[in-house]
Amino acid sequence: MGILSKGDNMYYVNIFFIFSFLGFLFENFLNVFTNDNFNSGILYGPWTFIYGIGALLIVVWNKFLAQYQMKKWKEIILFYLGITIFMTLVEFAGGMLIENIFHRTYWDYTNMRFNYGKYICLEVSLSWGVLATLINYLVLPWINKLAKKIPKLVSLVFIVLFVVDIIFTLIN
Numbered sequence: 001m002g003i004l005s006k007g008d009n010m011y012y013v014n015i016f017f018i019f020s021f022l023g024f025l026f027e028n029f030l031n032v033f034t035n036d037n038f039n040s041g042i043l044y045g046p047w048t049f050i051y052g053i054g055a056l057l058i059v060v061w062n063k064f065l066a067q068y069q070m071k072k073w074k075e076i077i078l079f080y081l082g083i084t085i086f087m088t089l090v091e092f093a094g095g096m097l098i099e100n101i102f103h104r105t106y107w108d109y110t111n112m113r114f115n116y117g118k119y120i121c122l123e124v125s126l127s128w129g130v131l132a133t134l135i136n137y138l139v140l141p142w143i144n145k146l147a148k149k150i151p152k153l154v155s156l157v158f159i160v161l162f163v164v165d166i167i168f169t170l171i172n
Contacts, residue, residue: 011147011148012059013158015055015056017158019055021047022051023047023049024047026048026051027048041106045165047162047165049162050090054086054132057083057132058083058140061079061082062140065078080132083132084126084128087125088125092119095107095118095120105118
């Protein structure tokens with residue numbers, strides 16, 4: 001059995017949507033307290049899909065490492081190092097794609113000391129690694145139970161709504 005088994009398809013869809021919604025809440029919570037505004041992100045719906053992508057990477061990286069049945073401390077260190085790199089790549093690619101497709105900049109780290117252009121910096125990358133590691137070992141076990149209980153029809157409705165949202169966003 002590989003990292004992505006056939007029966008897990010809706011599980012991954014559900015993880016994507018759960019974390020996209022949690023990312024939407026997280027971003028808007030931060031925006032209210034730091035910018036005094038409410039910003040739903042790129043799409044119209046209540047999802048910030050870069051968090052969904054990040055969550056999928058967390059799940060896949062965790063499953064990959066679990067195959068090797070190593071000591072827990074080694075697994076945690078390797079998880080942190082790998083996920084920090086993956087999250088940095090997602091943040092960089094996401095920033096570039098958003099700018100090139102939507103002509104907007106949602107984050108800019110040029111004022112940070114160890115930045116590499118607008119979209120990534122060491123300080124934030126290390127923080128994403130810590131947050132992703134905490135999510136993997138503390139939050140994901142609870143979310144996994146929820147993701148596995150969501151009916152397939154609900155998942156399919158979210159997929160349709162998400163695709164419609166992307167289409168409307170690209171048209172406008």
